[in-house]
Amino acid sequence: MNKTIADIAHMAGVAKSTVSRYLNGGSVSVDTKRKIEQVVKATGYVPNTFAQSLKAKRANIIGTVVPRLDSFATSHTLMGIDEELRSRHYQMLISNTSQDVKREIEALYDLGRQKISGIILLAAQITDDHLTAIRDIRIPVLLVGQQHEQIHSLIHDDYHAGYDIGAYVLSQGHREIAYVGVTEKDVAVGVQRKEGFKQAVRDALPEGSHTDDALWAAGYDIRYYETGFKMSDARIAASAILDQFKPSLMVCATDNIALGVINAAYSRGIAIPSELSVTGFGGYDITAVIHPALTTVQYPYMEAGRVAAQNIMRLVEHKPVEQVTVMNYTLIERESVDKR
Amino acid sequence: MNKTIADIAHMAGVAKSTVSRYLNGGSVSVDTKRKIEQVVKATGYVPNTFAQSLKAKRANIIGTVVPRLDSFATSHTLMGIDEELRSRHYQMLISNTSQDVKREIEALYDLGRQKISGIILLAAQITDDHLTAIRDIRIPVLLVGQQHEQIHSLIHDDYHAGYDIGAYVLSQGHREIAYVGVTEKDVAVGVQRKEGFKQAVRDALPEGSHTDDALWAAGYDIRYYETGFKMSDARIAASAILDQFKPSLMVCATDNIALGVINAAYSRGIAIPSELSVTGFGGYDITAVIHPALTTVQYPYMEAGRVAAQNIMRLVEHKPVEQVTVMNYTLIERESVDKR
DNA sequence: CTGAAAGCGCTTACAG
DNA sequence: CTGAAAGCGCTTACAG
Numbered sequence: 001m002n003k004t005i006a007d008i009a010h011m012a013g014v015a016k017s018t019v020s021r022y023l024n025g026g027s028v029s030v031d032t033k034r035k036i037e038q039v040v041k042a043t044g045y046v047p048n049t050f051a052q053s054l055k056a057k058r059a060n061i062i063g064t065v066v067p068r069l070d071s072f073a074t075s076h077t078l079m080g081i082d083e084e085l086r087s088r089h090y091q092m093l094i095s096n097t098s099q100d101v102k103r104e105i106e107a108l109y110d111l112g113r114q115k116i117s118g119i120i121l122l123a124a125q126i127t128d129d130h131l132t133a134i135r136d137i138r139i140p141v142l143l144v145g146q147q148h149e150q151i152h153s154l155i156h157d158d159y160h161a162g163y164d165i166g167a168y169v170l171s172q173g174h175r176e177i178a179y180v181g182v183t184e185k186d187v188a189v190g191v192q193r194k195e196g197f198k199q200a201v202r203d204a205l206p207e208g209s210h211t212d213d214a215l216w217a218a219g220y221d222i223r224y225y226e227t228g229f230k231m232s233d234a235r236i237a238a239s240a241i242l243d244q245f246k247p248s249l250m251v252c253a254t255d256n257i258a259l260g261v262i263n264a265a266y267s268r269g270i271a272i273p274s275e276l277s278v279t280g281f282g283g284y285d286i287t288a289v290i291h292p293a294l295t296t297v298q299y300p301y302m303e304a305g306r307v308a309a310q311n312i313m314r315l316v317e318h319k320p321v322e323q324v325t326v327m328n329y330t331l332i333e334r335e336s337v338d339k340r
Numbered sequence: 341m342n343k344t345i346a347d348i349a350h351m352a353g354v355a356k357s358t359v360s361r362y363l364n365g366g367s368v369s370v371d372t373k374r375k376i377e378q379v380v381k382a383t384g385y386v387p388n389t390f391a392q393s394l395k396a397k398r399a400n401i402i403g404t405v406v407p408r409l410d411s412f413a414t415s416h417t418l419m420g421i422d423e424e425l426r427s428r429h430y431q432m433l434i435s436n437t438s439q440d441v442k443r444e445i446e447a448l449y450d451l452g453r454q455k456i457s458g459i460i461l462l463a464a465q466i467t468d469d470h471l472t473a474i475r476d477i478r479i480p481v482l483l484v485g486q487q488h489e490q491i492h493s494l495i496h497d498d499y500h501a502g503y504d505i506g507a508y509v510l511s512q513g514h515r516e517i518a519y520v521g522v523t524e525k526d527v528a529v530g531v532q533r534k535e536g537f538k539q540a541v542r543d544a545l546p547e548g549s550h551t552d553d554a555l556w557a558a559g560y561d562i563r564y565y566e567t568g569f570k571m572s573d574a575r576i577a578a579s580a581i582l583d584q585f586k587p588s589l590m591v592c593a594t595d596n597i598a599l600g601v602i603n604a605a606y607s608r609g610i611a612i613p614s615e616l617s618v619t620g621f622g623g624y625d626i627t628a629v630i631h632p633a634l635t636t637v638q639y640p641y642m643e644a645g646r647v648a649a650q651n652i653m654r655l656v657e658h659k660p661v662e663q664v665t666v667m668n669y670t671l672i673e674r675e676s677v678d679k680r
Numbered sequence: 681c682t683g684a685a686a687g688c689g690c691t692t693a694c695a696g
Numbered sequence: 697c698t699g700a701a702a703g704c705g706c707t708t709a710c711a712g
Contacts (some may be wrong), residue, residue, distance in 0.1 A: 002478075004688090004689055004690085005689065005691095005692095006689075009472065014699085015698065015699045015700075016689090016690080016691090017691075017692080017698075017700080017701095018697085018698060018699070019698060020690070020691055020692085021692095021697090021698085022690090023690095024691080025705090026697095027688060027697060027698095028697070028698085029697055029698085032435045032697080032698080044476065046449075046452070047453070047456065047689080048394070048453075048688085048689050048690070049453060049454050049455065049687085049690095050391075050393040050394040050399070050455060050689080050690090051390075051394050051688075051689035051690035051691085051704085052391045052689085052690060052691080052704065053390040053690095053704095054388070054390040054394055054688090054689080054690070054691095054704050055689090055690055055691050055692085055703085056390050056691085057691095057704075057705055059358050059390070068411065069415040069416075069418050069422075070415040070416060070419065070625075070712095071407075072410065075409040075410040075415060076409075076410060078409050078436075078439070079408075079409050079410065079436065082409075082436050083438075092434075093433060093434075094432075094433075094434045096418075096419065096422050098419075098423075109386075112386075113386040113387070113388075114389050114391060115388065115389065115390060136384065138342075149702085176700075203698085231625070231629050235629075236693070259626070259629050260629070262629075262631075263630075263631065266631040285410075285571070286599070289571050289575075289599055289600070289602075289603045289632055290603075291602075291606040307651040328472055344705055345705090345706060345707095346705075346706095352700065354682075355682065355683045355684075356681060356683085356684095356705090356706080357682075357683060357684080357685095357708080358681085358683070360706070360707055360708085361681090361682085361707090361708095363706095364707080366681095367681060367682095368682085372681080372682080386706085387705080387706070388705050388706070389690085390704085390705080390706090391700085391704075391705035391706035391707085392703080392705085392706060392707080393688095393706095394688050394689065394690085394704090394706070394707095395687085395688055395705090395708085396688090396706095396707085396708050397688075467709090525690070541701075552695085584701055637684085658683055
């Protein structure tokens with residue numbers, strides 16, 4: 001049913017190679033150009049992409065491997081990638097792994113055999129299996145959201161964001177603080193944000209007084225907890241924390257966790273921010289609309305996606321790319337933190 | 341660098357066709373099977389998908405065209421589609437159009453030339469251009485979220501959901517109601533939900549008393565408004581409404597609109613639900629976590645995605661599919677509606 | 681069970 | 697500028 005280049009050539013009375021040249025902007029006389037143009041328009045001919053890719057050995061496609069689709073961070077990063085890729089006539093292929101590490105590895109191999117040009121990987125952690133897969137498939141890979149010495153990476157500045165949040169809440173007079181974090185397996189979210197925060201605490205004290213005892217003597221009571229990424233997990237965790245500790249503020253490692261904490265507080269009749277202040281990380285849309293609006297760190301996910309796309313394109317074209325690109329962030333002071 | 345089937349054949353001392361047969365489960369003697377198996381394993385050979393697809397004329401890919409990525413409805417529908425497709429060894433290709441109708445048409449043609457097996461289209465409205473494109477590309481298309489006589493469709497039961505919301509809020513004693521809807525160009529969200537609601541109002545009155553005057557005489561004051569899909573638009577619209585009308589309840593055509601309304605109410609110091617009740621449509625995760633939790637209609641987006649995938653597969657296989665599949669919904673009574 | 685050959689629809693040197 | 701031919705890496709009748 002569908003016309004092939006041979007049909008077009010025949011109908012226009014020229015050779016296939018001439019049609020191909022016309023299609024790809026090679027030199028063709030005005031006359032033949034016109035003839036072919038007519039036939040192409042009349043038949044609505046479009047080249048078969050498989051045949052094209054079979055010749056090219058590589059398709060104009062960038063694959064993305066994402067742990068989930070229903071996340072503000074992921075969807076906005078994808079939108080940025082898509083936008084940038086589209087402007088370069090590349091396509092974005094999304095492979096969702098539902099937070100299953102095995103499927104991440106599979107996805108890598110899967111994309112590998114599809115001869116795509118490059119891969120953008122949004123992963124929470126990099127295992128040896130990831131490294132092996134990346135080596136095996138011989139396709140440029142850019143890691144987004146995490147940093148790894150062996151892979152080109154693009155990250156948000158989690159450490160300094162954590163530091164700024166810490167410095168800010170301390171400046172507001174908070175001394176009894178629960179830090180609600182996540183697993184340290186996720187270095188960006190679980191380690192960097194927390195370490196930045198800790199450093200801010202240290203810097204708030206005179207040198208040499210960083211021991212637990214010294215902190216305590218200075219009136220600080222800062223405790224660290226761990227929960228999952230889901231709001232429901234955070235709600236339960238927050239409730240458990242509040243059973244044993246009455247902090248004036250909870251620093252949450254993600255906006256989702258903050259949302260869970262706020263919900264737990266409401267359920268217990270704890271007013272925010274007057275009785276309990278809360279902060280997040282992320283800058284999800286919803287955090288601006290809830291009441292009270294959440295004080296948080298806003299990451300430029302969409303912009304990160306654009307830059308990621310630019311970087312992977314450079315990698316594909318064998319142009320130099322910085323080993324690690326660091327994005328900016330913005331501390332957004334809203335209503336969820338009270339002065340003490 | 342990458343091995344081809346010819347390499348494998350050569351290394352195993354057999355013909356290409358035999359290797360192909362081995363790969364595709366054709367009849368091969370145990371002996372040759374073992375030989376080929378060894379070589380394949382040793383070389384890590386994987387067939388070139390382009391060459392395969394070039395022969396097959398069609399790839400095991402289902403394309404999806406979505407208006408946006410950062411929406412609960414879209415992402416959950418996609419997750420359902422992906423899950424189902426994966427179990428059938430099909431791949432999902434996502435084309436995001438950023439709510440640009442022109443790009444929807446382009447995406448259709450784009451997917452058409454990629455020889456994918458089928459397309460799942462999430463569109464707010466179907467224009468003649470859509471119809472033309474769908475006819476031109478000669479690939480099965482399933483419409484999700486909207487209904488169209490000329491296209492196989494899968495919809496949520498917006499009309500009855502609207503009816504149930506209407507019946508429910510009336511049963512709670514509300515008589516002064518602002519219905520905050522969206523453009524009627526979006527038939528599912530803009531028309532069906534509203535019409536269902538209107539019918540519930542009619543059914544609450546004795547027959548024959550459906551005129552505006554009769555409504556008024558019976559103590560009802562129901563006004564209809566229109567806004568956009570974004571929370572920020574809804575917030576502004578809600579504020580404007582509240583300037584001129586003090587309803588006891590606002591029925592919002594989507595959860596996002598409800599979120600905007602709630603935000604506007606807070607800004608004006610209006611307590612929810614005691615001073616103003618609110619309802620939504622959708623059942624987004626966040627509506628359960630905010631305070632007060634939102635009374636809304638929950639649509640099974642993920643399940644809808646799964647069914648959509650099943651239907652498009654049947655279409656691809658030329659099996660019969662109902663012209664329109666209707667999904668269920670659940671009215672979730674939470675805290676945002678007060679009794680009057 | 682196995683192999684040689686043709687063909688899927690393109691593109692790309694190579695001649696002319 | 698234009699065409700004939702080879703080749704990209706598979707699969708699939710067709711013989712044997």
